[in-house]
Amino acid sequence: MNIDDELRQAGDRLNAKLEEVTVPQVRQRGTRIGRTLAVAAALTIMIGGSVLWLTRGGDDGPVVAATSTSTTIDGAQPGPADEPQPAGPMVVIAEGTFVGADEPWRLSAFISEEDDLCMRLRGMTCGPVPNVSNPLSAPSGTTSEDPSEPRLSCAYGAVHATVFEVILTLSDGSIVKPPIHGGGDIPANFYAYCWAGAPNYASITAVDANGDTLAESTSTASSSTTTTTGAELPAAATVWSIAYPPTWHRADSELMPNLAWNSLTLATFPLREGGSKCAHMPENALRDLSPGDALVSIFLNARPGIGAPLWPEDGFNDTVFPESTATTDAHECADRPDLEVHWGLWSLNGNGHYVLVVFGPDVANDRRAQTWEILSSLRTSETSTATNGKLCIVTRPPQPGLAPPAPYHPNPSDESTVWYGTTALWTPLASDATYGPRKSVWWSSDFGGGADEPTPDISVTYQRLDAKTPVIRSRSPGTNANTAEDGWFMIADIDPEPRGCWKVTATYREATLSYVAYIP
Amino acid sequence: VTAFQTLSELIWVKDLPVVRAAEDFEAFYRREYRPVLGLAIVLSGNRSTADELTQEAFLVTLRDWDRVGRMENPGAWVRRVVANGSLSWFRRGAAQTRAMLRLGTSNTDHRELDVEAELDLWREVRQLPRRQAQTIALMYLNGLSRRDVAQVLDCSEETVKTHLDRAKKTLSARLEDGGEMS
Numbered sequence: 203m204n205i206d207d208e209l210r211q212a213g214d215r216l217n218a219k220l221e222e223v224t225v226p227q228v229r230q231r232g233t234r235i236g237r238t239l240a241v242a243a244a245l246t247i248m249i250g251g252s253v254l255w256l257t258r259g260g261d262d263g264p265v266v267a268a269t270s271t272s273t274t275i276d277g278a279q280p281g282p283a284d285e286p287q288p289a290g291p292m293v294v295i296a297e298g299t300f301v302g303a304d305e306p307w308r309l310s311a312f313i314s315e316e317d318d319l320c321m322r323l324r325g326m327t328c329g330p331v332p333n334v335s336n337p338l339s340a341p342s343g344t345t346s347e348d349p350s351e352p353r354l355s356c357a358y359g360a361v362h363a364t365v366f367e368v369i370l371t372l373s374d375g376s377i378v379k380p381p382i383h384g385g386g387d388i389p390a391n392f393y394a395y396c397w398a399g400a401p402n403y404a405s406i407t408a409v410d411a412n413g414d415t416l417a418e419s420t421s422t423a424s425s426s427t428t429t430t431t432g433a434e435l436p437a438a439a440t441v442w443s444i445a446y447p448p449t450w451h452r453a454d455s456e457l458m459p460n461l462a463w464n465s466l467t468l469a470t471f472p473l474r475e476g477g478s479k480c481a482h483m484p485e486n487a488l489r490d491l492s493p494g495d496a497l498v499s500i501f502l503n504a505r506p507g508i509g510a511p512l513w514p515e516d517g518f519n520d521t522v523f524p525e526s527t528a529t530t531d532a533h534e535c536a537d538r539p540d541l542e543v544h545w546g547l548w549s550l551n552g553n554g555h556y557v558l559v560v561f562g563p564d565v566a567n568d569r570r571a572q573t574w575e576i577l578s579s580l581r582t583s584e585t586s587t588a589t590n591g592k593l594c595i596v597t598r599p600p601q602p603g604l605a606p607p608a609p610y611h612p613n614p615s616d617e618s619t620v621w622y623g624t625t626a627l628w629t630p631l632a633s634d635a636t637y638g639p640r641k642s643v644w645w646s647s648d649f650g651g652g653a654d655e656p657t658p659d660i661s662v663t664y665q666r667l668d669a670k671t672p673v674i675r676s677r678s679p680g681t682n683a684n685t686a687e688d689g690w691f692m693i694a695d696i697d698p699e700p701r702g703c704w705k706v707t708a709t710y711r712e713a714t715l716s717y718v719a720y721i722p
Numbered sequence: 723v724t725a726f727q728t729l730s731e732l733i734w735v736k737d738l739p740v741v742r743a744a745e746d747f748e749a750f751y752r753r754e755y756r757p758v759l760g761l762a763i764v765l766s767g768n769r770s771t772a773d774e775l776t777q778e779a780f781l782v783t784l785r786d787w788d789r790v791g792r793m794e795n796p797g798a799w800v801r802r803v804v805a806n807g808s809l810s811w812f813r814r815g816a817a818q819t820r821a822m823l824r825l826g827t828s829n830t831d832h833r834e835l836d837v838e839a840e841l842d843l844w845r846e847v848r849q850l851p852r853r854q855a856q857t858i859a860l861m862y863l864n865g866l867s868r869r870d871v872a873q874v875l876d877c878s879e880e881t882v883k884t885h886l887d888r889a890k891k892t893l894s895a896r897l898e899d900g901g902e903m904s
Contacts, residue, residue, distance in 0.1 A: 205894040212843040213862040216764070220756040226777075528767030529848065539849065 441720045442502070443598035443635035444468075445579035447572070448623045448715055454595070454667050454705070457484050457499075466595045468576060469497040470569065477535065483558070488536035493564035496573040500580065501556035502595070513550035517578030520570075523559065532560055551582055594668060594703030597622070597717035598635035604628050607647050615687040621645075626713035637719045642676070642694035643683070646710050651690040652682035660710040662694040667718065668703040745796075747787045751780055754797050757864045762804045764844045764859045779803040798873040801864070805856045805874060846896055847889075854889035857882055 203211075446452070446468050453473040455465050467473055467484050471492060477485025484499055491497055514522045523544050532543045544559040559577060561570060579598065603620025605612050606628060614621060619630035625647045632638070642662050649658055660680040665673045676696040684690050694708065707716040758779065762772035783790050783800050790796050847858050853875060860866045860874055868886075872879045 205890050205897060208843060208897065209858065209862040209890075209893070213865070216760055216844070216863060217757075220760045223756055223759060225752055225755045527845070528771075 441635075442580060442582045442595040444500075444576065444581070444595055445598040445600045446576045447600060448604075448628075448717075450576070452597075452716065452718070453484075453487075454718075457487065458482065464502045464595075465499060466502070467497065467499040470495045471497075483531050483535040485535045488532055488538055488541065488560060491536075491538070491541065491560060491562055493562040494566060494569065495562045496565055496569050497558075497560045498573060498577050499556075499558040500577070500595075501558075502553075510547040510549040510554045513548050513555075513580075514578070518559075518574045520574075523557070523574075532558060550580070594720040595718065596635045596637075596703075596720050597631065599631040599633065601633065603631075606645065610645065610647075610689050611687055615685070622717060623715045624713065627708060627710050627715045629708070629715065629717075631717060631719075635719075637721050642696050642706075642708075643691055644680075644694065644708050644710065644715075645689075645691045646713065648711055648713070649682075649690060649692055652684065656682055658682060658692045658710065660692045660694050660708060662696050662706065662708045664696065665705045665707070666702050667705055671702075745791060747784060747791060750791070750796060751784075754800060755780070758797075758800055758804055760863050761801060761859055764847065764863055765805065765855065767845065767848055775804050795870070795873055798870060801860065801874045802876070805860075843893075846893060850889050850892060851885075853877075854885045854892070857885040858889050858893075861886065 444466065450468050450470060451473050453467045453475065457467050457473055457475045458465055467487065469487060469491070471487075471490060473484065474486040474490055475484075477483070477489075484497070487497060516522075523546060526543050526545045529539070530543045530545045532545065533539050533541060540563050542561040542563065542565075545557070547554045547556050549555075557577065559573060561573070579600075580595075581598070599620045599622040601620065603613070604623055604625070606621060607625055614630040616630060618634075619632050621628050622631040623629055623645075627644060627646050629644050644660055644662075649655060657679040658681075660676070662676040663673050674696065676694045678695050680692040680694045682690060683693050692710065701721050703718065703720050705716060705718050707714060755776065759772055759776045762775040762779075763769060766772050766775060779800050782803060783796070790799050793799055844859075847855050849855075850858070856875060857871055860871045861868075866874070868879045868882045871882045875882065
């Protein structure tokens with residue numbers, strides 16, 4: 203059969219299937235919605251002046267579409283006249299304050315008894331909106347496309363031209379060059395909604411490959427810049443832990459620096475941050491992924507967990523979390539159609555966490571199993587709250603821990619800990635990932651003891667992950683120590699006191715070992 | 723401004739010539755819903771996303787029906803909205819999320835249309851360059867002529883022919899490599 207016939211038959215088959223689809227009804231607003239709306243899974247997004255109201259009933263229910271206007275949106279304020287007010291508790295998803303402006307913004311959701319979700323967004327607009335003439339296609343609102351994402355300052359638009367880049371010059375003079383999707387003979391969409399806390403843009407410019415300006419628009423500088431709450435780790439910090447082998451590479455939110463969510467990425471290869479195309483994917487890391495490699499990214503508290511499948515109690519595997527059948531952002535952002543991508547939203551402790559698992563085309567089965575095991579090990583001991591605040595995802599040592607070579611004891615003398623690391627460099631970590639007062643102690647099979655190396659050249663750094671503070675470094679070469687139970691080991695000259703989320707990295711000769719700990 | 727209203731703003735939908743009095747939207751909608759949904763399914767590869775894209779496309783159309791309804795080919799216009807919308811991960815991501823929030827608890831769609839069983843060949847189509855994939859879907863699923871496809875894609879009939887020839891050549895090669903695809 204030739205391709206022409208194949209395509210015709212495929213078209214006929216799908217069209218026959220489509221005949222079975224019930225065409226939803228369309229009604230103008232004013233139709234009595236009643237019970238239909240009460241049982242509908244409704245999502246309403248209202249921003250500023252006008253309101254578009256779209257609900258969908260059950261499988262056999264009608265679609266109701268209407269437009270209306272509303273001047274003020276408030277989390278507790280009724281919507282259009284015939285809108286039933288959700289009865290459930292209100293959950294504040296994110297909130298912040300416009301610097302220099304009276305209006306705070308708050309994103310909240312009502313959860314009704316029927317598990318309906320109704321999101322309300324207040325004050326999400328980010329100041330004056332420029333009217334941009336062609337070929338920029340009027341970005342008529344600087345609003346968040348997806349209000350459950352705690353992004354504060356937003357711009358988007360479409361460029362109907364072959365553009366090379368779009369430049370947003372912010373009112374403080376800084377420049378943002380948002381990723382462009384499309385281009386060439388299709389409209390290029392651009393959007394830059396990831397600069398939490400940044401001011402409005404002062405101008406927007408599209409340039410072609412020669413650097414010539416295609417279009418430019420300037421807006422009036424506004425004082426209504428934005429800021430976030432919870433930039434510092436809150437007092438009741440949510441501490442997560444995850445178990446992974448020390449041979450895996452770890453990156454936290456710095457891997458996707460323009461993404462507002464807290465993220466953790468673990469991979470079997472060194473992780474290169476950033477990317478030129480997508481802010482929301484570990485683009486460069488995915489480009490570097492070799493055929494036998496694996497990568498896990500977790501975007502914590504990305505949205506409410508309502509509607510998402512529960513984090514599997516028995517752990518993840520290929521069946522529980524199957525490969526995405528469609529082309530995903532991971533494929534497109536990294537230009538890697540060969541990747542096996544598992545992408546989805548999962549609910550844990552009431553919050554929704556996006557999970558990205560990527561395998562190279564030749565990944566070994568044991569590495570695949572190890573990847574699922576790592577993902578399954580994510581834990582938190584308390585109910586977390588959705589917040590813009592930083593989270594701390596600490597390292598929990600895999601069980602059983604490292605078995606160091608003779609003559610070292612297979613287990614640390616402190617029974618609440620296990621060895622973590624490689625035979626080139628290891629240290630004890632608490633089995634439950636808690637952190638107590640401790641010295642910075644390290645073992646290595648390359649360390650011959652105090653007689654050979656009285657001041658071992660071990661260096662240790664403590665880097666805050668939840669705040670921008672200077673890196674704390676060990677002050678001098680280490681010292682040697684010995685106990686009957688633990689043998690020869692090294693002590694680094696460093697004792698960090700401040701509470702917070704710390705990435706601890708030790709280097710001795712050619713070996714490096716890192717872990718993340720939360721110091722209460 | 724609402725999130726749903728941004729489709730025509732985010733995605734450039736160039737107007738088609740206005741030539742006639744608007745027909746009844748309801749009739750247009752009933753006639754075009756299924757083929758437009760089919761197009762969205764093929765191009766997005768996901769039923770929930772396709773539902774979203776289709777609904778939003780018709781919603782945008784309804785809002786502008788006074789203008790769109792008088793175009794020479796409103797069907798081409800709504801298909802252009804869907805074709806462009808399915809290209810944008812931005813839209814797709816948001817639509818999938820909303821669909822997930824609204825429609826249920828699973829990352830996997832198990833609804834009435836057994837899409838997966840029908841998508842083997844269409845999955846191959848979706849791997850083609852975008853214009854080629856759109857051309858194949860519009861011709862073999864929606865049954866559009868080259869002229870109509872050119873109108874949807876806002877290009878010449880000659881360009882449509884080029885897309886079509888290249889797409890069929892690629893698919894034929896894959897068919898030979900992988901055996902029966904459908």
